[in-house]
Amino acid sequence: MVKVLFFASLRARLGTAEHCLEDFSGSVAELRNRLGELFPDWQAPLQAADIQAAVNQEIAAATTRITDGDEVAFFPPVTGG
Amino acid sequence: MVKVLFFASLRARLGTAEHCLEDFSGSVAELRNRLGELFPDWQAPLQAADIQAAVNQEIAAATTRITDGDEVAFFPPVTGG
């Protein structure tokens, strides 16, 4: 199982903070595509150019591999401080 | 009258914090020379390359003019903060 978290404006736009996927393995880019196929409304917000990804709480690239048990997060540019 | 003040290590070396000169007018460089003539022991410390001057509490150059009633100060590089 892969746990996917959404934060801030992306969470608000998708209307959910978390989604769990059974049986996923592939890259971050492939995970974005898969989620867009499952939920067509999510496609545009998830593919937005400024949406970043983290895998196991570390910033990840589009090519970063995801395997079973990983925690993935998608979020807009940070604005703390 | 021109009032001349000395600070910090220069004051300690000259052994005085203040000296008043009657009838002086000229540049800062000329005042250094005059004081060195009056007090030969002061010549070396006053002519040291790092000794700065202020006229009426503003940093002054060797060529700054001094006239009657002015307050002149000589001091080593500052070390506050």
Place this chain on the structure above:
Amino acid sequence: MDFIDVRTAPFAVGDEYAALRANNRSDGASALFVGSVRDFNAGVGVSGLALEHYPGMTEKSLQRIVSDARTRWELGRVRLLHRVGAMAVEEDIVFVGVTSPHRQAAFAACQYIMDRLKTEAPFWKLESGETGDTWVAARDSDRRELEKWAR
């Protein structure tokens, strides 16, 4: 030597400064930064703020930023506090305090920590104000500030 705290409770700058200085006789320089909630942003009046974060990742991210600062400068103590949750205008959000034997190192490290925090620590601001609730947009200027630290 590092104190990193993500919290809902307010902090007191005087107490944080005291912690940086207690029994610290060798660092002559302390540089501090505090970020507070302003009453406007992008020209729109703001009445308050909600700060969201990514709990599992936040402290890890802050710890990495502080560790990287230590590899660049000779630092004594570092204290980094960031609040999350609801805050009113004028409340303090973030505190960064750095001590060092050297003034320039303290200033540089304090600024470096803030510059990186602003672009990579997973915090997001939701402002409440005249026009309802708005997610604050990231600033290009914050990304540009990072360039000065590129080796």
Place this chain on the structure above:
Amino acid sequence: MDFIDVRTAPFAVGDEYAALRANNRSDGASALFVGSVRDFNAGVGVSGLALEHYPGMTEKSLQRIVSDARTRWELGRVRLLHRVGAMAVEEDIVFVGVTSPHRQAAFAACQYIMDRLKTEAPFWKLESGETGDTWVAARDSDRRELEKWAR
């Protein structure tokens, strides 16, 4: 908007920060610097310090430095306190606090004020320590730091 104070009494960083922030809703950024008496200098143990200054010139010099900072950056409040007289190791000597709507302006102005103070405000340190009383020597590094502010 400027508070400049040359004094023998200690100051409290928490109180100075509170004064920078009171009814200040528009400046989101506060940069602070504090300089303290270290227990060594140039490798020699220090037990205390006497700070001499040129009373007529000191505040004028500090006021000019702060005014020049205001011509360079958009600043809110500035507080600059410098102690004179006898101080023990660990006591605070100087406080510079700057607020601004912009983080970079607050940092830059705070550092600029310290860099200029270090090279032109008429203060001199006499350290007491292992080897008796010693007038502190000016540092070349302090003069070099000024170069970054040359236009």
